[in-house]
Amino acid sequence: MITLEHVSKVYDTGIKEITALDDVNLHIEKGEIYGVIGFSGAGKSSLVRCVNLLERPTAGSVTVNGQELLHLSPRELREAKKNIGMVFQHFNLLNSKTVFTNVAMPLLLSKTPKEEVKQRVTELLEFVGLSDKADNYPDQLSGGQKQRVGIARSLATQPSVLLCDEATSALDPETTNSILKLLKQINHEYNITILIITHEMGVIREICDKVAVLDRGKVVEAGSVFEVFSDPKTTIAQNFVRSVMHDQLPDSVYQLIKAQDEAHQIYRIVFIGESTGSPLLSQIAKQFPVEVNVLFGNITELQGIPFGNLIVKFDGEPKEINRVLMHIRHSDITLKEVLADAG
Amino acid sequence: MLVDWQQIVTALWETIAMVSFSLLFAVLIGLPLGILLVVTRKGHLWENKQVFAVLNAVVNLFRSVPFIILMVAVIPFTRLIVGTSIGTAAAVVPMMLFSGPYIARLIENSLLEVDPGVMEAAQAMGATPRQIILRFLIPEALSSLLLGITIATIGLVGASAMAGAVGGGGLGDLAITYGYQRFDTVVMVITVGILVIMVQGLQSTGNILSKKIRRR
Known part of the structure; x- marks a missing residue:
């Protein structure tokens, strides 16, 4: 046109x-x-x-x-x-x-x-x-x-x-x-x-x-x-x-990230589409001996498709946290990225 | 002292005639000239450096000559057009040449005040240059154009006073020859009084018309 x-x-x-x-x-x-x-x-x-x-x-x-x-x-x-x-x-x-x-x-x-x-x-x-x-x-x-x-x-x-x-x-x-x-x-x-x-x-x-x-x-x-x-x-x-999208980290969260160590790790999880509705975090909390703490998050709709953005903190044994990450990476629910976020 | 009312009425009519006719012709000269001064500008509808430069210079030339000098200088031209260089009709020629370029400037100013966005909208809807001028520029500037023409009319009333120099008659001439040169204070007061009322009336009429068009 x-x-x-x-x-x-x-x-x-x-x-x-x-x-x-x-x-x-x-x-x-x-x-x-x-x-x-x-x-x-x-x-x-x-x-x-x-x-x-x-x-x-x-x-x-x-x-x-x-x-x-x-x-x-x-x-x-x-x-x-x-x-x-x-x-x-x-x-x-x-x-x-x-x-x-x-x-x-x-x-x-x-x-x-x-x-x-x-x-x-x-x-x-x-x-x-x-x-x-x-x-x-x-x-x-x-x-x-x-x-x-x-x-x-x-x-x-x-x-x-x-x-x-x-x-x-x-x-x-x-x-x-x-x-x-x-x-x-x-x-x-x-x-x-x-x-x-x-x-x-x-x-x-x-x-x-x-x-x-x-x-x-x-x-x-x-x-x-x-x-x-x-x-x-x-x-x-x-x-x-x-x-x-307001996915910028609040200052308080940023301070936490700076203070993170092996046992307290912070990740950014981006959900797209149907996966927004899946209970990923509660599954993790049930299956793995780690504490899941949501520090920040929002869900927006783009052209009818939900779009979620969460900052979570995992507390637990480094070994267990790694297993959690593997689980997230392998989940077939469309999870776009999991990354350690430096801010 | 006896006042010759007949004389005053005649002079009043002469003034009205001189101002009306010269205004009419001055607008006929000034309107297209003013429009051309706008549209031949850089970046405008008919951008043309040479035409703009020439028009601009000519307008400035006429605007810089004092009226009394202009009146004498154009006598051959006046004679060519009216057939004589003396009388009320003869006074109209220099008056129109004096006022035309002035009106062109006033019109130019009014048109330049029109929001360029309006012209852009006109161009976006595929208006021809003619349509842009007639349907967009002039209607949008009309209220301010009328105020400009009011100013020019009052200027002509002033100029008509000097028309006595070419035997044009009118109130101004009466004030000078009888009021001033013959120390006839009553005639002086009456003619000046009429001129004051005339100017006030013209300005008020202009204001009212302009406001009516603006419709706020």
């Missing part, structure tokens, strides 16, 4: 050249919700703007819906853009126009008959839950409502792709959730492919199928959200995952 190949974007400030995107490759399937995460300045905004050519890449190719956008004439490109909706961080609504006219704008640009405009806008406002606000002005709306107008407007021309540029970054957590729900609903009901740019890992966890991590203009890690969350490879991805 969306394919970026070797896309680079270099800004020439006159004094020096700034590389915003460096040989980015991205492939997004139809119907996917794809997230791109990165710190500010990583090049996220440039990336999403290169998809609908609000910014022209310095090199590379951008294909949306089978059309190579860089080869289109200005007129063809304008037509192609009607198939690509865009939602902005700061909504970018016309303050001088009513909610109705704002949503109708893309249709008015292509000279859609009045009746059709009215019908379509009414339908869209109902979909985003703002039927009663049609005659209000953007100034009279809350941030969440403004973003709903922005979303309704982006859907007016029935696009097959929706680009979200930090669509929830200006909103409070509760409103963020309701907007994410709406995006998910759009993806389900209209089968619209969504590309989300964000700096919040929570957004990725909440609705994305796949994720790419962008750092200094390069995609440093990409894969399914589950893969990246359960086994982040790069430090930057690990930091992002940590920001929402």
Whole structure:
């Protein structure tokens, strides 16, 4: 649906050249919700703007819906853009126009008959839950409502792709959730492919199928959200995952780890999927003469799959602890890793 | 001292005529000029360094010539257009040349204040440059544009006072020739009073219209 190949974007400030995107490759399937995460300045905004050519890449190719956008004439490109909706961080609504006219704008640009405009806008406002606000002005709306107008407007021309540029970054957590729900609903009901740019890992966890991590203009890690969350490879991805998984050790636990000796060993156990439900620890306590002490733990759900993370302390004879570890390693319940954790 | 009311009413009409016509033509010159000054800028819709540089220089040139000098300097041009260089109609030409570039600057300022995000949204939905200007830039700037034009109108009322130099008549001319040069204090007070009321009225009207469009 969306394919970026070797896309680079270099800004020439006159004094020096700034590389915003460096040989980015991205492939997004139809119907996917794809997230791109990165710190500010990583090049996220440039990336999403290169998809609908609000910014022209310095090199590379951008294909949306089978059309190579860089080869289109200005007129063809304008037509192609009607198939690509865009939602902005700061909504970018016309303050001088009513909610109705704002949503109708893309249709008015292509000279859609009045009746059709009215019908379509009414339908869209109902979909985003703002039927009663049609005659209000953007100034009279809350941030969440403004973003709903922005979303309704982006859907007016029935696009097959929706680009979200930090669509929830200006909103409070509760409103963020309701907007994410709406995006998910759009993806389900209209089968619209969504590309989300964000700096919040929570957004990725909440609705994305796949994720790419962008750092200094390069995609440093990409894969399914589950893969990246359960086994982040790069430090930057690990930091992002940590920001929402809360698997960082509390200080008190860290002190205990420092004080560990052969008879008191601390391990990190990661459960994935069904194994989260299995009573591994209580089995160990029954079968082996060791004390099991859970120091820290949490269970999160990723795309419907439970994901557990426990820090446990085993007290007992070193020999017995080794047997426990063997048992854990050999258990057929999917246990991802057992490791002595230095912090 | 007897006040010649007929004379004052005639002068009032002359002022209104000069200001209205010159405003109309000045807007016709200033609006496209102001839009061009914005869209030919670096990174804008029709980025064009040369066009921008030329327009910018021309606007600055007209803005730097004092009105009284401009009025005399353009006499040949005035004669070409109106057929004469004297009278109320003749005064309209220098007034419009004085105000047009000024309005262009005011319009340029208003348009530059429009949130660049709005333009980005317009481009993302595939609007043509024409549509971006007419449906996004101007409507968003309209409230501030009206305030700018109000300022320009008041500037024209001031300029019309100098139109006496080319026999344009009007209240300002009356104030100078009768009020000042003939020491006719009553005429002076009346004409200045009318001008004060006129300016107050124009500013209030501008404020009200601008507020109405903003709809807060």
